[in-house]
Amino acid sequence: MYKNTSMETWRLLDTGARSGAENMALDETFLELKAEEKIPPTFRFLQFSNPTVLVGHHQSVEEEVRLGYCRSQGIEINRRLTGGGALYWGKKELGWEIYISKKDPRIPARIEDLYRRMGEAASLGLRHLGVRAYFRPRNDIEIQGRKISGTGGTELSGAVLFQGTLLVDFDVDEMLRALRIPTEKLQDKEIESVKERVTCLKWETGRTIPIQTIKASLAKGFEEAFGVTLENKPLTIEEDNLLKAKRPYFSSHDYIFKIRGPLPRRKTLSSILKAPGGLIRISIAIDTKTRVINQILITGDFFAYPKRAIFDLESHLKNSKASASQISEIIRSFFADKRPQIPGVKEGHFIQAIEEALQKMSLLSHGFDEEETHHLFPVFKPFQEVRKPEVLLLPYCAKELDCLYRNQQGCEECGRCSVGDAAQMARSFGMDSITIQNYEELESTLGQLKTSGARAFIGSCCEPFYGKHRPDFERIALPGILVDVERSTCYDLGQEKEAFKGRFENQTHLNLPLLKRVLEYSHG
Numbered sequence: 435m436y437k438n439t440s441m442e443t444w445r446l447l448d449t450g451a452r453s454g455a456e457n458m459a460l461d462e463t464f465l466e467l468k469a470e471e472k473i474p475p476t477f478r479f480l481q482f483s484n485p486t487v488l489v490g491h492h493q494s495v496e497e498e499v500r501l502g503y504c505r506s507q508g509i510e511i512n513r514r515l516t517g518g519g520a521l522y523w524g525k526k527e528l529g530w531e532i533y534i535s536k537k538d539p540r541i542p543a544r545i546e547d548l549y550r551r552m553g554e555a556a557s558l559g560l561r562h563l564g565v566r567a568y569f570r571p572r573n574d575i576e577i578q579g580r581k582i583s584g585t586g587g588t589e590l591s592g593a594v595l596f597q598g599t600l601l602v603d604f605d606v607d608e609m610l611r612a613l614r615i616p617t618e619k620l621q622d623k624e625i626e627s628v629k630e631r632v633t634c635l636k637w638e639t640g641r642t643i644p645i646q647t648i649k650a651s652l653a654k655g656f657e658e659a660f661g662v663t664l665e666n667k668p669l670t671i672e673e674d675n676l677l678k679a680k681r682p683y684f685s686s687h688d689y690i691f692k693i694r695g696p697l698p699r700r701k702t703l704s705s706i707l708k709a710p711g712g713l714i715r716i717s718i719a720i721d722t723k724t725r726v727i728n729q730i731l732i733t734g735d736f737f738a739y740p741k742r743a744i745f746d747l748e749s750h751l752k753n754s755k756a757s758a759s760q761i762s763e764i765i766r767s768f769f770a771d772k773r774p775q776i777p778g779v780k781e782g783h784f785i786q787a788i789e790e791a792l793q794k795m796s797l798l799s800h801g802f803d804e805e806e807t808h809h810l811f812p813v814f815k816p817f818q819e820v821r822k823p824e825v826l827l828l829p830y831c832a833k834e835l836d837c838l839y840r841n842q843q844g845c846e847e848c849g850r851c852s853v854g855d856a857a858q859m860a861r862s863f864g865m866d867s868i869t870i871q872n873y874e875e876l877e878s879t880l881g882q883l884k885t886s887g888a889r890a891f892i893g894s895c896c897e898p899f900y901g902k903h904r905p906d907f908e909r910i911a912l913p914g915i916l917v918d919v920e921r922s923t924c925y926d927l928g929q930e931k932e933a934f935k936g937r938f939e940n941q942t943h944l945n946l947p948l949l950k951r952v953l954e955y956s957h958g
């Protein structure tokens with residue numbers, strides 16, 4: 435702890451709940467005045483009068499925010515002065531900020547040390563509320579592996595602004611709806627695991643702590659950590675005038691949307707991989723121009739010890755180049771350094787799963803759209819190596835329920851379901867089509883194709899089937915591409931045991947347009 439014999443006084447300023455534009459205008463006001471040494475070191479508390487999304491200074495609103503949703507729900511959008519990622523603020527969340535000279539002896543020169551200093555001060559304040567909060571490098575505060583606060587800063591002509599969020603009573607579902615976090619491909623229980631990455635004071639304490647108590651505890655933490663006394667003082671007339679002058683600019687479309695990021699640049703790519711210890715699901719938001727990973731979510735039903743290892747791995751991968759060599763290096767050094775215990779899942783599984791998601795970039799350049807890539811699954815080889823397939827395999831569950839062929843091989847192409855259309859399509863590419871009645875038949879068909887020297891196959895099945903049987907496909911080692919079926923699958927309806935034996939009493943539908951594009955791609 436910093437010791438100072440003559441206890442210095444910093445200004446404590448509580449600017450209450452304000453709009454996003456006012457809060458950002460105030461940030462710039464204080465930073466400029468501090469740079470001119472016109473204000474003392476200042477510690478500010480802030481809140482937002484409406485739910486608000488704040489993008490980082492260098493981010494594009496269109497790329498980070500679900501604009502339509504925010505507009506329909508009255509969620510304000512604004513841009514921070516500080517860098518970093520987009521944040522969702524509910525009305526109950528609390529922000530804290532410090533404005534101080536860079537030359538102040540309490541301010542470490544190294545950025546890592548500055549983050550630590552501030553993070554430890556805020557953690558100390560939170561511990562006064564009885565929660566076990568600790569700083570987590572690089573810039574988070576966590577409670578038992580779950581993030582409760584993020585921090586960041588900027589500087590201007592020798593003045594530093596350092597700020598942090600504190601989640602008090604957080605609506606994590608609203609955050610997932612407001613921000614473009616790539617959860618589209620995640621199933622409910624995986625979304626639950628994404629939610630576990632954060633926590634808030636209310637969940638940790640099981641009660642609503644009065645906001646004044648929270649502020650007092652945080653202020654005390656900073657006083658102790660920095661060896662200063664915080665003294666309540668209001669906004670000065672000069673600050674208020676500057677705020678009024680700046681508010682129109684910070685409310686303007688020009689400011690909020692000033693970084694233009696056309697949506698098509700940012701794509702979400704996904705993959706699933708079955709490891710012995712469980713299913714790994716990857717969802718990556720990537721800037722297709724710079725090939726930088728903007729966001730990555732790693733979920734699945736494996737067990738990781740410590741649990742936060744996966745969150746930490748995501749942090750290491752975020753903002754890295756999306757190249758196979760870089761991903762592999764980051765993951766290998768992460769495992770060597772942190773040594774997480776993940777039974778039945780090795781670093782190679784994560785590397786492969788991420789590489790497979792990234793391989794879908796090559797599909798984008800062949801005209802597949804982002805949504806379509808979520809419904810394509812590689813078997814044994816990358817997509818581009820599945821060339822000139824001879825056979826199209828079609829699942830019995832897509833046949834009409836009352837079709838004579840529902841429970842046996844074959845199709846008369848009567849025109850009543852998508853199986854007949856797909857069979858005609860296969861013929862137009864010079865391919866045979868085979869309908870598959872149950873799992874044993876699939877395995878024996880693939881085995882025979884492999885033995886007879888077939889190059890590759892295209893097939894259709896549901897994603898849960900692919901996830902579960904991928905190791906079987908890999909064992910047979912015939913390259914292929916599988917296209918997701920549409921409508922409720924037997925897994926959705928809890929009938930997978932019946933389906934395994936060919937007795938699933940529901941009808942799925944083949945995605946014929948996507949199937950056609952895959953046939954064109956693999957024969958091109």
Ligand code: SF4
Binds near residue numbers: 844845855
């Ligand atoms: S198209 Fe084929 S599978 Fe579909 S109902 Fe007709 S015969 Fe049966």
Ligand code: SF4
Binds near residue numbers: 832894897930934
């Ligand atoms: S697992 Fe069920 S829904 Fe999926 S392809 Fe097989 S029968 Fe169809």
